[in-house]
Structures are given as C-alpha cells and as structure tokens.
Amino acid sequence: YAVQNFLTGQLQCRWATMERPIVVAGSRNCKDLEVLRDIDAQVEAQTLAAELRVGSVRSGRALLQVHANLNTEDAGEFREMIQKGRAIGHNMVVQGLVWGNVGLSEHLIEAMSAHTLCVGLLGASLRLGVIGHTDAQAVFARLHEMISETLKETSMPPEEVSAFSPEQEIAVMRHENSSHRLFFN
Secondary structure, eight states: OHHHHHHHHHIIIIIIIIIHHHHHHHHHTTTOHHHHHHHHHHHHHHOOSHHHHHHHHHHHHHHHHHHHHTTOTTHHHHHHHHHTTSOOOOHHHHHHHHHHHTTOOHHHHHHHHHHHHHHHHHHHHHHHTSSOHHHHHHHHHHHHHHHHHHHHSOOOOGGGOOOOOHHHHHHHHHHHTOSSOSSOO
C-alpha cells in the first residue's frame, strides 16, 4: 500500500490544491496568453524543488511542441513566448492551454490531469520494480472514487493554490545532488 498512500498524498496535497486549479485556470484563460504567462510564473515561484520545475517544463514544452505542430490554436504563439523568454512552459499551464483550445470540457480536462499524474507515478513505480502491472491497475482503480469525489468540488482559484508534500520534495531535492540517479527527474 506504500504506492497507493504516496499517490493518495500527491492527489490530495499537490494535484487537488495546485495542479488541478492551475490546469483549470489555464483552460479558462487559454485564449489570453498574457494571463497564462502570469500563471506560468506563479507555478515557477511555487515549485521549490529544481527537479520538479525542470521536469514540469520539459513535459510542458514537449506537449506544446506537439500541439504547435498540430496547429492547435495559440500553441505556436505560446511557444514563441517561451523562446523569447517571456514564458516558461510548465506542464499544467500548457495542458490547460492546449486542452482548452482543442475544445475539451473543463470536467474532462480536470479528469485528464488527474489521470496523467496517476499514470506517470504508477509508471515510475513499475520501472523501479516497486509494484507490478496488476497492482498498479488495482491502485488506480481504488483511487477512482477519491478522484471522482474531488472533481465534484469546485476548484480553487489560482491565487489560492498551494502544495504540501514535504517528504516528496525533500526526496527530490536529495536526488538533485545524488551521484546515483535512476531517473533524470
């Protein structure tokens, strides 16, 4: 149950209180790149661990590149802002931008955000050999109800976001300086 407890903590103390509201704000403002730039800067300031910032930016920019290639509305323009140093490109901001501009509903965007987090963390657990495929699917199934209940609540505004997962952040910060690294981020 260690993986399930960790994932539950991430969903409750980071996703629900930071990532979800940022994705929602990104989708609601997907046509206003200046607002997105400000939200992006907020994510940068509120993500203390360097590896979490770097990983978020790497993922966000990769997603943005795909959507710029697909000519998703405003993806190319936001990418240009990043290239000019006017924006950063954090993943949760880019998700809101591109998913909002392809016409997905806010509820679906929130669900996709939770799904993406779970799949990413469960995938890492699989690669580390902490759990097997069947256990990963069972953990994910047990979390569906909690995610569904969270999605029934109104997402907080971006100016109220926070994340509190000190054990994870300390582990990530230790990993930044470790000579024995399993993952790049």
